[in-house]
Structure formats: C-alpha cells, structure tokens
Amino acid sequence: NAGVTQTPKFQVLKTGQSMTLQCAQDMNHEYMSWYRQDPGMGLRLIHYSVGAGITDQGEVPNGYNVSRSTTEDFPLRLLSAAPSQTSVYFCASSPTGLGNTIYFGEGSWLTVV
Amino acid sequence: AQRVTQPEKLLSVFKGAPVELKCNYSYSGSPELFWYVQYSRQRLQLLLRHISRESIKGFTADLNKGETSFHLKKPFAQEEDSAMYYCALRGTDSWGKLQFGAGTQVVVTP
Numbered sequence: 001n002a003g004v005t006q007t008p009k010f011q012v013l014k015t016g017q018s019m020t021l022q023c024a025q026d027m028n029h030e031y032m033s034w035y036r037q038d039p040g041m042g043l044r045l046i047h048y049s050v051g052a053g054i055t056d057q058g059e060v061p062n063g064y065n066v067s068r069s070t071t072e073d074f075p076l077r078l079l080s081a082a083p084s085q086t087s088v089y090f091c092a093s094s095p096t097g098l099g100n101t102i103y104f105g106e107g108s109w110l111t112v113v
Numbered sequence: 114a115q116r117v118t119q120p121e122k123l124l125s126v127f128k129g130a131p132v133e134l135k136c137n138y139s140y141s142g143s144p145e146l147f148w149y150v151q152y153s154r155q156r157l158q159l160l161l162r163h164i165s166r167e168s169i170k171g172f173t174a175d176l177n178k179g180e181t182s183f184h185l186k187k188p189f190a191q192e193e194d195s196a197m198y199y200c201a202l203r204g205t206d207s208w209g210k211l212q213f214g215a216g217t218q219v220v221v222t223p
Binding site for chain 1: 119122156157159162199203211213214
C-alpha cells in the first residue's frame with residue numbers, strides 16, 4: 001500500500017513549456033485533489049475530482065488542466081508554464097464522506113524559469 | 114465564505130517551554146477542524162482533528178465555537194517539534210476539500 005504517489009519530485013521548466021504532474025493512489029479513494037503551496041499563503045486548491053470522469057475547479061485553476069479517467073490516477077497538466085506557477089504541488093485523496101482522513105502525497109517541487 | 118486565519122507566521126520557542134499556535138476560522142455552520150504538520154520537505158501529516166479530541170505527540174487542540182478558534186497547544190516543546198503547522202477547515206458540504214490557513218513555522222531552540 002503506497003498511499004498517494006506523486007512524480008516527478010523535482011522539475012525545472014522553461015516559460016511556455018508544458019508538462020504533467022502525475023498522481024496515483026492505491027486506496028480506492030473516490031476523491032482526489034491538487035493543491036499548490038506558496039510561502040505565506042498556505043495550500044490552495046487547484047482542481048478536484050469526486051470520481052472517475054468528474055472534475056471541477058478549485059480556488060486557483062487558471063493555467064492548469066486535469067482529467068480523471070480512472071479512480072487511481074489524477075494528473076495535473078500545465079499547459080504553458082509561467083514563472084508564477086513556480087510552487088510546490090501536493091496531490092491528496094480521501095474516501096467520500098465527512099470524518100474521513102485526507103491523505104497527501106510527498107509533493108512536487110516545480111520551478112519555472 | 115470560509116476562511117482560516119493563522120496570525121503568526123513564525124513562532125520561536127525554547128525547548129521545554131509551552132507553545133500555542135493560534136487558529137481562527139469563519140464558516141456558517143459546523144465545520145471539521147484539523148491541524149496538519151509538515152516537517153522539512155516532507156508531505157503533510159494529519160496531527161489532530163477536533164472530532165477525535167485526542168492528544169498526538171503531546172499536542173492538544175480544543176474547538177471553541179463561541180470564539181471560532183482551534184488553537185494548538187503543547188506544554189513542553191521539543192526540538193523535534195520544529196516544523197510548519199497548518200490549520201485547516203472542511204465544510205459540511207465539501208468533504209474532500211480543505212481550506213488552509215497560511216501556516217505557522219515553529220522553531221524550537223535548545
């Protein structure tokens with residue numbers, strides 16, 4: 001049971017490049033989400049999914065795309081990277097319903113130059 | 114709108130001294146409140162949740178609905194408590210989404 005797995009852990013991109021951050025969970029959780037962590041701002045929700053085939057926007061969705069073709073995977077795509085997207089990205093998953101724990105991945109450090 | 118406020122960006126305490134991290138929230142209803150801890154360059158780990166009312170690593174937190182606060186306390190800080198601490202709220206209509214505070218960096222010096 002690996003929990004929530006994110007790849008890559010570190011990435012440097014040039015402005016305008018695109019890339020995908022991968023997130024996989026092996027706990028059969030319906031709910032998955034992506035947050036970005038910035039100094040002085042805590043973690044902010046980018047996109048989330050309540051199940052395969054269903055996604056929705058969070059607080060800061062601009063510049064990012066997601067899809068959920070399987071229960072296990074929830075990739076985050078940066079379409080055209082900008083320096084403002086330099087951040088640490090965390091994927092999270094949880095079962096449905098209140099009272100359940102939300103589990104986080106180890107984070108992906110992204111630098112856009 | 115829901116909001117979580119952690120007024121202290123940095124808290125520096127001596128080993129053995131008490132430590133209290135403040136967290137205030139706004140939410141029109143009865144939310145779930147959490148404390149998460151993040152050690153250097155690691156994933157966020159759940160430290161406490163208000164519904165369990167348990168003590169983890171010597172930390173406790175009490176939900177005060179009147180003051181809309183969920184402060185984290187430990188009577189005797191240890192060096193291994195040095196970390197970033199986040200207070201988070203989950204609304205009753207958003208069971209998979211957390212609203213985080215800005216975080217408080219705790220530094221425990223010997």
